Amino acid sequence: xxxxxxxxxxxxxxxxxxxxxxxxxxxxxxxxxxxxxxxxxxxxxxxxxxxxxxxxxxxxxxxxxxxxxxx
Amino acid sequence: xxxxxxxxxxxxxxxxxxxxxxxxxxxxxxxxxxxxxxxxxxxxxxxxxxxxxxxxxxxxxxxxxxxxxxxxxxxxxxxxxxxxxxxxxxxxxxxxxxxxxxxxxxxxxxxxxxxxxxxxxxxxxxxxxxxxxxxxxxxxxxxxxxxxxxxxxxxxxxxxxxxxxxxxxxxxxxxxxxxxxxxxxxxxxxxxxxxxxxxxxxxxxxxxxxxxxxxxxx
Amino acid sequence: xxxxxxxxxxxxxxxxxxxxxxxxxxxxxxxxxxxxxxxxxxxxxxxxxxxxxxxxxxxxxxxxxxxxxxxxxxxxxxxxxxxxxxxxxxxxxxxxxxxxxxxxxxxxxxxxxxxxxxxxxxxxxxxxxxxxxxxxxxxxxxxxxxxxxxxxxxxxxxxxxxxxxxxxxxxxxxxxxxxxxxxxxxxxxxxxxxxxxxxxxxxxxxxxxxxxxxxxxxxxxxxxxxxxxxxxxxxxxxxxxxxxxxxxxxxxxxxxxxxxxxxxxxxxxxxxxxxxxxxxxxxxxxxxxxxxxxxxxxxxxxxxxxxxxxxxxxxxxxxxxxxxxxxxxxxxxxxxxxxxxxxxxxxxxxxxxxxxxxxxxxxxxxxxxxxxxxxxxxxxxxxxxxxxxxxxxxxxxxxxxxxxxxxxxxxxxxxxxxxxxxxxxxxxxxxxxxxxxxxxxxxxxxxxxxxxxxxxxxxxxxxxxxxxxxxxxxxxxxxxxxxxxxxxxxxxxxxxxxxxxxxxxxxxxxxxxxxxxxxxxxxxxxxxxxxxxxxxxxxxxxxxxxxxxxxxxxxxxxxxxxxxxxxxxxxxxxxxxxxxxxxxxxxxxxxxxx
Numbered sequence: 001x002x003x004x005x006x007x008x009x010x011x012x013x014x015x016x017x018x019x020x021x022x023x024x025x026x027x028x029x030x031x032x033x034x035x036x037x038x039x040x041x042x043x044x045x046x047x048x049x050x051x052x053x054x055x056x057x058x059x060x061x062x063x064x065x066x067x068x069x070x071x
Numbered sequence: 072x073x074x075x076x077x078x079x080x081x082x083x084x085x086x087x088x089x090x091x092x093x094x095x096x097x098x099x100x101x102x103x104x105x106x107x108x109x110x111x112x113x114x115x116x117x118x119x120x121x122x123x124x125x126x127x128x129x130x131x132x133x134x135x136x137x138x139x140x141x142x143x144x145x146x147x148x149x150x151x152x153x154x155x156x157x158x159x160x161x162x163x164x165x166x167x168x169x170x171x172x173x174x175x176x177x178x179x180x181x182x183x184x185x186x187x188x189x190x191x192x193x194x195x196x197x198x199x200x201x202x203x204x205x206x207x208x209x210x211x212x213x214x215x216x217x218x219x220x221x222x223x224x225x226x227x228x229x230x231x232x233x234x235x236x237x238x239x240x241x242x243x244x245x246x247x248x249x250x251x252x253x254x255x256x257x258x259x260x261x262x263x264x265x266x267x268x269x270x271x272x273x274x275x276x277x278x279x280x281x282x283x284x285x286x287x288x289x
Numbered sequence: 290x291x292x293x294x295x296x297x298x299x300x301x302x303x304x305x306x307x308x309x310x311x312x313x314x315x316x317x318x319x320x321x322x323x324x325x326x327x328x329x330x331x332x333x334x335x336x337x338x339x340x341x342x343x344x345x346x347x348x349x350x351x352x353x354x355x356x357x358x359x360x361x362x363x364x365x366x367x368x369x370x371x372x373x374x375x376x377x378x379x380x381x382x383x384x385x386x387x388x389x390x391x392x393x394x395x396x397x398x399x400x401x402x403x404x405x406x407x408x409x410x411x412x413x414x415x416x417x418x419x420x421x422x423x424x425x426x427x428x429x430x431x432x433x434x435x436x437x438x439x440x441x442x443x444x445x446x447x448x449x450x451x452x453x454x455x456x457x458x459x460x461x462x463x464x465x466x467x468x469x470x471x472x473x474x475x476x477x478x479x480x481x482x483x484x485x486x487x488x489x490x491x492x493x494x495x496x497x498x499x500x501x502x503x504x505x506x507x508x509x510x511x512x513x514x515x516x517x518x519x520x521x522x523x524x525x526x527x528x529x530x531x532x533x534x535x536x537x538x539x540x541x542x543x544x545x546x547x548x549x550x551x552x553x554x555x556x557x558x559x560x561x562x563x564x565x566x567x568x569x570x571x572x573x574x575x576x577x578x579x580x581x582x583x584x585x586x587x588x589x590x591x592x593x594x595x596x597x598x599x600x601x602x603x604x605x606x607x608x609x610x611x612x613x614x615x616x617x618x619x620x621x622x623x624x625x626x627x628x629x630x631x632x633x634x635x636x637x638x639x640x641x642x643x644x645x646x647x648x649x650x651x652x653x654x655x656x657x658x659x660x661x662x663x664x665x666x667x668x669x670x671x672x673x674x675x676x677x678x679x680x681x682x683x684x685x686x687x688x689x690x691x692x693x694x695x696x697x698x699x700x701x702x703x704x705x706x707x708x709x710x711x712x713x714x715x716x717x718x719x720x721x722x723x724x725x726x727x728x729x730x731x732x733x734x735x736x737x738x739x740x741x742x743x744x745x746x747x748x749x750x751x752x753x754x755x756x757x758x759x760x761x762x763x764x765x766x767x768x769x770x771x772x773x774x775x776x777x778x779x780x781x782x783x784x785x786x787x788x789x790x791x792x793x794x795x796x797x798x799x800x801x802x803x804x805x806x807x808x809x810x811x812x813x814x815x816x817x818x819x820x821x822x823x824x825x826x827x828x829x830x831x832x833x834x835x836x837x838x839x840x841x842x843x844x845x846x847x848x849x850x851x852x853x854x855x856x857x858x859x860x861x862x863x864x865x866x867x868x869x870x871x872x873x874x875x876x877x878x879x880x881x882x883x
Contacts, residue, residue, distance in 0.1 A: 016487070017377040017380070018377050018380045019376070020376045020382070020516070020517035022815065025487075036812070040516065040812075040816075042509075042517075043550055043552050043553055045553040045561075046446075049445065058553070060548040060551035060554045061548055061550075062548070062550035067768065
């Protein structure tokens with residue numbers, strides 16, 4: 001499902017900045033990055049390439065929300 | 072012959088320590104990575120867990136297999152100590168090393184990013200651990216040259232080691248890529264055990280003044 | 290002030306559990322994904338936001354290649370500069386993925402500047418603006434040399450190299466700002482306004498001049514890394530009266546049937562490469578051919594380059610003589626991997642079979658196979674869509690408003706891909722030109738003072754989606770828009786009836802859904818504005834496509850398959866009429882706008 005996990009995050013925030021589509025946010029409680037808006041991941045891997053500790057795993061399949069008639 | 076048996080027993084005892092973490096790691100749900108990265112991770116984890124074993128191979132050891140001479144025990148303590156400390160001292164560099172072989176941030180830039188993330192508790196704990204390891208390693212290697220007498224050094228070594236095991240465990244729990252609940256629990260248990268071993272030895276030393284004049288000289 | 294963001298209290302573990310197990314609407318709602326229509330429980334309070342105001346001579350919007358040079362050159366020309374970027378400097382838009390940059394060297398090319406411009410014009414079938422073609426080639430080597438100094442060619446990632454000249458000059462840079470409004474006052478540009486994505490500040494910048502470096506855009510398509518590009522700059526400028534051009538042209542990049550959304554994998558690791566310099570190689574890369582073959586024959590396509598297939602088909606897009614090898618043998622020095630306007634990804638099977646693409650070994654098994662269309666849906670040819678320049682200084686029809694790179698409809702390369710690597714070079718060159726021009730302009734004008742009620746109105750419009758108690762989620766509206774606009778029989782193989790049908794849908798989204806877009810947090814607020822921008826861009830694309838009753842370059846009308854030089858030696862410009870309606874007009878190829 002696109003960006004799939006962040007393991008070993010040091011909380012530098014680089015991935016949050018580097019994501020063009022604003023998928024990742026910092027969790028103020030843990031001080032670490034977490035995947036908040038996975039549906040918007042464009043699988044470009046910039047977050048992974050910028051991460052200093054190589055913490056981010058990404059799969060090639062897309063997470064797509066279910067299609068409904070209006071809601 | 073006897074020394075060979077000793078060695079075998081000691082190695083077996085040491086590997087017992089690596090068994091639980093390895094079982095946990097193979098059972099855990101971690102995303103697959105390149106062989107180089109996995110190898111470096113496993114080496115680092117192995118080194119980290121061997122750190123706990125050092126407390127059982129020191130003077131506080133009352134768990135050593137029957138019939139092993141104390142001197143041999145300390146020899147192994149030294150061999151493992153120096154190798155583990157060396158490996159863990161380069162651990163920050165090993166984290167960024169694979170970047171040299173792939174596109175993305177360069178190893179140097181990655182290291183700078185890590186070292187400047189000072190608002191991260193885990194990073195600061197890691198830095199403190201690194202300095203502690205360096206001091207422990209240096210004071211052990213250069214005890215004579217530094218003019219430390221054995222008893223002072225022994226006290227220093229024990230204090231620094233306890234400090235290290237607490238800070239390093241905290242660091243591993245805070246930042247470890249492989250730290251899930253089970254691994255964290257194991258680390259906490261091992262750290263507690265290590266601290267207990269040292270306390271037990273201290274109590275023994277205090278209540279048994281004789282022990283303060285005896286003991287193997289390294 | 291509020292906390293940086295409203296965490297919905299979901300750990301990774303819980304998230305994975307939910308995602309893996311109990312899927313469905315409840316999960317999606319919990320993950321912050323917009324349910325479509327329904328009650329809007331905003332987790333962010335729009336009435337409790339801090340406002341930050343800035344004043345500057347030149348405001349640069351965008352942090353890619355054009356924005357970098359606009360900022361640096363405006364500063365060097367003596368102006369005070371502020372840069373706002375939706376993402377991170379050098380890590381958003383298309384710049385991070387552009388791996389080839391063109392540098393013109395007459396000696397190395399064995400071709401004069403004049404000859405180069407003539408060759409591009411010949412391939413572009415007149416659609417290019419030779420003034421901008423020449424400007425790009427003329428300044429390309431100088432920009433490349435500067436980039437080399439800053440370390441651009443030393444890393445696959447741009448941020449460090451881009452930060453160097455910015456930090457050396459102390460140019461203020463505000464990242465992760467969604468700019469939603471350009472502010473016009475008394476007939477000229479007065480600044481811009483937006484909000485920060487992380488801490489939810491309102492940002493208002495008063496500026497004597499603005500340089501839009503906001504890139505192109507698409508419909509958040511699957512397969513091309515442009516999901517953050519939604520024509521924001523173009524639409525903001527259109528709303529204050531700027532003229533927009535180039536909406537009928539199409540980028541025709543194909544994707545791959547397996548995991549079509551995986552941009553990184555589809556490009557076979559090219560994103561991890563360091564950029565390099567390309568030399569003269571004029572071509573006529575026509576993306577619609579593959580789409581035409583797929584439309585006519587159905588999928589999957591047999592392996593091989595599309596020109597081979599085209600020979601067996603009647604009709605279809607045509608090429609100028611001498612440019613009839615679309616995906617011929619790779620040129621010396623790397624072929625596909627060094628090629629392409631933004632370093633285009635290799636076509637699956639382009640060199641003779643599935644899995645044969647250069648560098649294809651880096652993709653996981655199954656990543657190759659049959660090509661599929663629409664991977665870049667909604668994007669035009671680089672530099673062909675955007676604000677209409679009124680001169681060679683990247684100036685728009687609104688005094689003080691400039692645009693550069695893919696935000697400027699300069700027609701530098703025409704309505705088709707003509708020179709490998711020129712897109713990135715053009716962004717650098719035009720950024721520098723626009724930055725200097727804006728700095729010059731700002732010396733002669735006073736700092737605008739915008740009335741408070743105008744600013745209040747802007748703020749109101751900006752935050753309206755957060756305040757709506759019910760409405761439509763932007764993700765759902767975007768999905769609906771994608772469903773209308775991405776199929777190949779709408780924008781790739783065009784015909785009157787389908788364009789009108791699609792337009793009816795888009796007008797419905799514009800009139801009914803756009804005014805009811807709602808947002809629960811700052812991320813969704815960004816999506817709401819992006820969705821609104823995409824709706825307007827879709828309308829422009831459909832209207833321009835309807836108007837151009839011929840086929841030329843990357844615009845293909847199956848009901849008008851021939852080129853019509855008698856009527857269509859002209860570009861189409863779009864602006865907003867006094868009644869709020871979209872107005873379209875022709876601008877002859879050889880003239881600046883009236």
